[in-house]
Amino acid sequence: MNVFQSSIRQFVIRTVVAIFLIACFNILLVGVYIYRFQQSVSGETAILPLIKQISGNIRMVDNRYEIPDSMTNELEKQNIWAMLIDDHSGKLLWIHKLPQDIPTHYTLSDIATFSRYYLKDYPVVAWKHPKGLIVLGYPKNSLSKLNYIFPYGELQAVPFRILFLIVCDLFILFLLYFYIGRKSIKSVHNILTGVKSLASGDQIHLKEYGDFSEVANQLNRTSDLLKRRQTAQENWIAGISHDIRTPLTVILGYAESIETNSSLPKEVQDKASLIKYQSTRLRDLVNDLNLITRMGDDSQVLRLEVFYPSVFCRALIASFLNSGVPDIFSVELNIDKNSEPVCLIGDRRLLQRAIYNLIHNCIKHNPAGCNIYVRVEARKQDMLFIVSDDGRGMTPEEIHLLKTRTQYLGSDNLFQFKQHGFGLYIVQQIVKMHSGSTGFQINTFGGLEVVISIPI
Template sequence: ALGAGYLIARRGMRPVARLAEIVDELGAGQLHRRVADEHWPRELRTLAANFDRLLGRLETSFNRISRFSADIAHELRTPLHILRGEAEITLSRRRSPAEYQACIESAMEEYGRLSGMVDALLFLARAEQPDARLDKPMLDVREEAAAVCAFYQAMADEQDVALINEAGGLVAANSGLLRRALGNLLDNALRHTPAGGRVCIRTTIQPSLLQIIVSDNGSGITPEDLPFVWDRFYCADAARLRQGQGTGLGLAIVRSIMQLHGGEVALQSELGRGTTVTLSFPMIATETPVLR
């Protein structure tokens, strides 16, 4: 009986040993592998299926981090090459003080873009931390929108674009983050709205949501670009990135801010007719992991 029990137990443990062997072989380069494809006893099928789901989540996260790292390297390389090239050309021979000053002024523009990019990346990294905390007092949406509009009014006047604030109501949100989200949306709208156009901020109240809507009658976004507008470093107009007019992180930051508030963001756009972005905030404040 002892001998038979030992043999039966040993045979029954073979699948467990096989599963442990497969798990031990897995590494960063084998996250695409799935263990449930093999024939497992009924007792181990649920474990194998759950482990495959875990591998799928790890593979998705690892690929996202890899793409993000590659994007960062690519975006930082361009301004660094510009700075180095201008410095090498300037130092290739003796130049006048005015030429040195022009080189420094050009470098300052690139430094500003690099600084903005780093700040945005740090914000996105902190926003993904699960232990972050956010203060969300009740805010007057009209006052918050008015403060943002006042900041961008000079840019709107220069481009002959009407900036209209029709927002109202109260929302539980962090003032700094709400203004940053609205600022990013206004900046995008003003850059893509021609002279004589208009950019409007208004609110609507749903049964459980307060929606802040930022709309413009600008150039709009092509249907091909719409699925990618929330991706980090994505910009439909690549020339803007080359000219230092953007980093491709504005909408990604808006989405992170809404996630921190437990809300949602939606975008609708029609080429040649304009874009509408809707920020949906819960009417009742809830505890959500957020940023200080």
């Protein structure tokens, strides 16, 4: 809990610092913009002082009005045209670069209209003169006449400056995110990778750094503990298997000797046969246990070879029948003619074990007897091995459990596998090692049907 509290506290502090830095940047940027705007208004567009100077310095020289050269230069510099309108006649007494579309005669209503707004879309300002009215005209779209006079370019630039401010904020956020969050993200990614690997059964050793170094340390310790437990479990299974195999071999030898001794009573031979059968089951159980252990730690390696599934299944069924099957069971093999010429690449020993387990599963869970059907079919890209029976079958819940379970050893629901446990689980694992799939369903007889699909 302390790890997460510390991480949250650091995150809050970093967020507050980021907000403070962005606020300072925005204040600075707005301040610079206001300063530049004031400079623009007081410098380039200082309209009233200019028109006052012209009004005070315009003089009659040789029957024409003139202004000093410095003012003429200022008008030309700002691309301003000017005129002096006579109070009585409305005619122009003086002009400076007057545009062609500007009238040369005005009435009082004309003057009242343009003096506060525009004249032919030209922003204009007017100032009183003893002989009339001085008018200065600016280029179109250069000024916006509101309650105050602003440079038109500055008003046009406002949306772009706002957009620029937003872009700068996003850029700063990205930099802060990259600088502040990169370390935390790497730590979280490190933890998530370790959790996924640990869930897959792999041993991990995470680098212990960043905000979640303590979590990484706990995961490393958990991985080491699980590895030690797995090793202890494998060693225990290997030891038990070795200890059981020797006396089991002796029991099987004596049971077979008694079973084949014709001088003994039939009842004794039958009991010896039962001992042999149960001992064989125990031997197979030990072998299955060892096989599951090897599959669990990925030490089981496929011994790939090319073989004909049809020939393979005929030999398997013949061997199974010769091993002694009770009379209440029958095994029927059906091979599709299309599968006869097809070859398969796989581990014959493991696939034989899988099909044997399926047949043995039919016998084991149908003590009253049943008919067992083994079918081989060739598809375009897969070879199917189908084993079914007309026995008691399984409930839909049990079939769903078989389809969804991912492990056998160490399962909390081990009691749920007591009906169909080791055998079917081993079948699923062997098929998975061959990149195939296993399907479970109820057949038309009400029994269980298992479909093994192996890529050709």
